[in-house]
Amino acid sequence: MKRYNFRLQKLLDIRVGKEEQCKMAFQKTQREKVEAEFKLHDLKDSYKRHNVIENESSTVERKMRQQYLSNLTISIKTATLDLEKKQNKVEIAREELKKSQVDRKTVEILKDKxxxxxxxxxxxxxxxANDEFALYGFIRNLKGGEISDR
Known part of the structure; x- marks a missing residue:
């Protein structure tokens, strides 16, 4: 019995490799998005902590706090834009991963069929082959039976 040889095995191997690359890229962009979310969360927490108005503070301290809050606001806006970009990258990577999975599964279905x-x-x-062996055995038994009957 000969072994099954799938003629498109190299194509399947290439598609499996591409899918693995897409998985790694998706995971990387997902990690970057999570890091951006943490950074934004930290900035917002810092803003909430320092946005408390204290009456005992001096004018210089209030100006410094105001400047710091202003810089935090700018950083929060920047981090929000960065997070949106990373979310878009995650969606693009997810679509590429889906496409590569469909491509691989298509070739695997061909292989299975x-x-x-x-x-x-x-x-x-x-x-x-079994039918031929049975037929030869039947013919042999017929011929053998005819010879012994005479």
Missing amino acids: GFKNYLKEEEAREQR
Whole structure:
């Protein structure tokens, strides 16, 4: 019995490799997005902590606090834009991953169908061989029976 040989195996291997690359890229962009979310969260927490108005503070301290809050606001806006960009990158990476999975599965379906056809052909070939052996045995028994009857 010969072994099943899938002619598109190299293509399947390439598609599996591409899918793995897309998975790694997706995971990387997902990590970057999570880091950007943490950074934004930290900036907002810092803003909330320092946005408390204290009456005992001097004018210089209030001006410094105001400047710091102003800089935090700018940083929060920048971090928000960065997070939106990273979310877009995650969506793009997710779409690429889906596409690569579909491409791989398409070739795998072809491989599975080819293997099923191969098994059917092998079963049919084996059945023909068994039928021939049975027919030869039957003919041999017929001829053997005729000779002993005479």
